[in-house]
Amino acid sequence: MIGIIDYGMGNLRSVQKAFESLGSQATILTTPDMIDAQVSHLVLPGVGAFGDGMTHLRDRGWIDPINDFYKSGKPMLGICLGMQLLMDSSEEDAPSRDQPIPGLGMVKGTVMLFAGDAYGPGKLKVPHMGWNSLNIQQDVSLFADAPENPHVYFVHGYYCSPADSNVIIATTDYGSPFCSSLKQDNLWATQFHPEKSQRVGLKMLENFAAC
Amino acid sequence: MQFHTLFSKAVPLLWYGSHVDKCEKLTRAPGGTRLCEASSIVVYKSSLLQILRLVACEVWDHLLHFVTLLTHRIIPCLDVKAGRVVKGVNFLGLRDAGDPVEIARQYDEAGADELVFLDITASHEKRDIVYDMVRKVAEQCFMPFTVGGGIRTIDDVTALVQAGAEKVSINTAAVVTPEIVRQTAQRFGRCATVVNIDPKRVPRDGFEERRAEREKQGLFAPHAVIPDGQPDDIVFEIHVHGGRTPTGIDAIAWAQYIVELGAGEIVLTSMDADGVKTGYDLVITGGVSSAIDVPVVASGGCGSPEHIRQVLTETDADAALAASIFHYGEYSIQETKQYLHEHGVPVRLTH
Incomplete structure (x- = not known):
């Protein structure tokens, strides 16, 4: 069964229904003790701000259970904010660049703001919103049967910059290439929303469920 | 980058149709030294630099498009x-x-x-x-x-x-x-x-x-x-x-x-x-x-x-x-x- 973590950051029903439409069982986990032997896959979704996300994870006691699940070797997927929270830290909501907000620290690296002004005034619009293509870097099961350079749906103003480039499985060009999906052992993450990416995205969720 | 993507980016780069309006507006500015006159377009010295600037901006825009494949x-x-x-x-x-x-x-x-x-x-x-x-x-x-x-x-x-x-x-x-x-x-x-x-x-x-x-x-x-x-x-x-x-x-x-x-x-x-x-x-x-x-x-x-x-x-x-x-x-x-x-x-x- 696929467990979807509900930590108060956005609506999770579309993620749940997407899995259900693919014939997988998916349940929304409102408390950490709902993770039991039945839960074979864990999904950390989320929209909103990084700082709020970490606060909610901490207040609801999710940090250790998420780490334990990762260590158990079972497949786990972070989506959008859920991907960013896996990193060491983020400059979103940070008082300064030197004092980033700490994240879960499961993947080494930081979360950074798209520099809209670096490309001339008003040229690079932030948030990065809409359909952009993936440059698949590694032949992994998540992208099985995906078309070449598939278009997927993004809505975000910040992006992950992993310290180890070996974890990057796809990049996307926005101003310059950024990491749009990563894989570290049993941990997967996508900056885009597979559950909003129509057929292409649903296929990726199906591939994840088959992990 | 796939060839067709490159091609679809290169075409607008070479096509400055969208500039005709802007250029005409500039060239029609009254006064100043006429540099040349071809068909209905008159180029004034004062506006030539502005035209060059516009073209440069457009080239930059299209170069940027090479690296931002976000679709409309x-x-x-x-x-x-x-x-x-x-x-x-x-x-x-x-x-x-x-x-x-x-x-x-x-x-x-x-x-x-x-x-x-x-x-x-x-x-x-x-x-x-x-x-x-x-x-x-x-x-x-x-x-x-x-x-x-x-x-x-x-x-x-x-x-x-x-x-x-x-x-x-x-x-x-x-x-x-x-x-x-x-x-x-x-x-x-x-x-x-x-x-x-x-x-x-x-x-x-x-x-x-x-x-x-x-x-x-x-x-x-x-x-x-x-x-x-x-x-x-x-x-x-x-x-x-x-x-x-x-x-x-x-x-x-x-x-x-x-x-x-x-x-x-x-x-x-x-x-x-x-x-x-x-x-x-x-x-x-x-x-x-x-x-x-x-x-x-x-x-x-x-x-x-x-x-x-x-x-x-x-x-x-x-x-x-x-x-x-x-x-x-x-x-x-x-x-x-x-x-x-x-x-x-x-x-x-x-x-």
Whole structure:
């Protein structure tokens, strides 16, 4: 069964229904003790701000259970904010660049703001919103049967910059290439929303469920 | 990079058609030294540098396009009243022309990039019907969608997000209580916060009176920002309540203000162009989209795929919203996108 973590950051029903439409069982986990032997896959979704996300994870006691699940070797997927929270830290909501907000620290690296002004005034619009293509870097099961350079749906103003480039499985060009999906052992993450990416995205969720 | 992608980028790079207007305007500036005269175009020394600058900007723009493959979104807009789609949608094979879920599923299948649901229910007591509709759409359509109309308070926003809307679009409430924009951005993120702006051309005199009235009340009352090359006796004034009520607020200044408050996207509907189907209002769309650094969705006036091409190439708009051309089957999403693709506009063809 696929467990979807509900930590108060956005609506999770579309993620749940997407899995259900693919014939997988998916349940929304409102408390950490709902993770039991039945839960074979864990999904950390989320929209909103990084700082709020970490606060909610901490207040609801999710940090250790998420780490334990990762260590158990079972497949786990972070989506959008859920991907960013896996990193060491983020400059979103940070008082300064030197004092980033700490994240879960499961993947080494930081979360950074798209520099809209670096490309001339008003040229690079932030948030990065809409359909952009993936440059698949590694032949992994998540992208099985995906078309070449598939278009997927993004809505975000910040992006992950992993310290180890070996974890990057796809990049996307926005101003310059950024990491749009990563894989570290049993941990997967996508900056885009597979559950909003129509057929292409649903296929990726199906591939994840088959992990 | 695939060859066809490269090719579709290279063609506009070599094609400066969009500059003819700008160049003519510059070359027609009276006075100065005539450098050359060919057919109807006269080049003045004073404007030559400006032309070079424009060309340089355009080259830079296109170079940037090489590294930003974000496609332009084509967005059908559905008017919903008491949970039913009104103004009819006329697809082949649609069993229930008023069922938002079925229509959304059809557009999902057709490759629409996003949907906008605009609730035009007059009565605020029937909000539950909207939430129910949003819930059903979110459960059955795996594509992005925005819900707007009838939002008055942050509680209305929260209920919509909880029902499954990933973006909410605020219109009149943003003018009445701008704070709602800040609250929405704080609670649900800038990405979920969309603000609708409905400008209409008005004579400056009337606008100034209304602006002065706002200023007297201590409200946000910026001076009008006139888009490039426009007569300054005409102002683009924000209207609310479905375009009926003038506000005394200038559209460009308002867009900048609302982005500062937290708007992550602007849907700009020209009240002059809306419903006329003679094309988007390129003047105000250009003015607003170049003045702010968040995505702008052009809306109002679409009558053909060519209108979409115009607004996406001649302004900085990121997406185009249309209603009747899609609903009545005049053009399909796919043929619209194919047309745009053939004209060098980056769109998502496969889905």
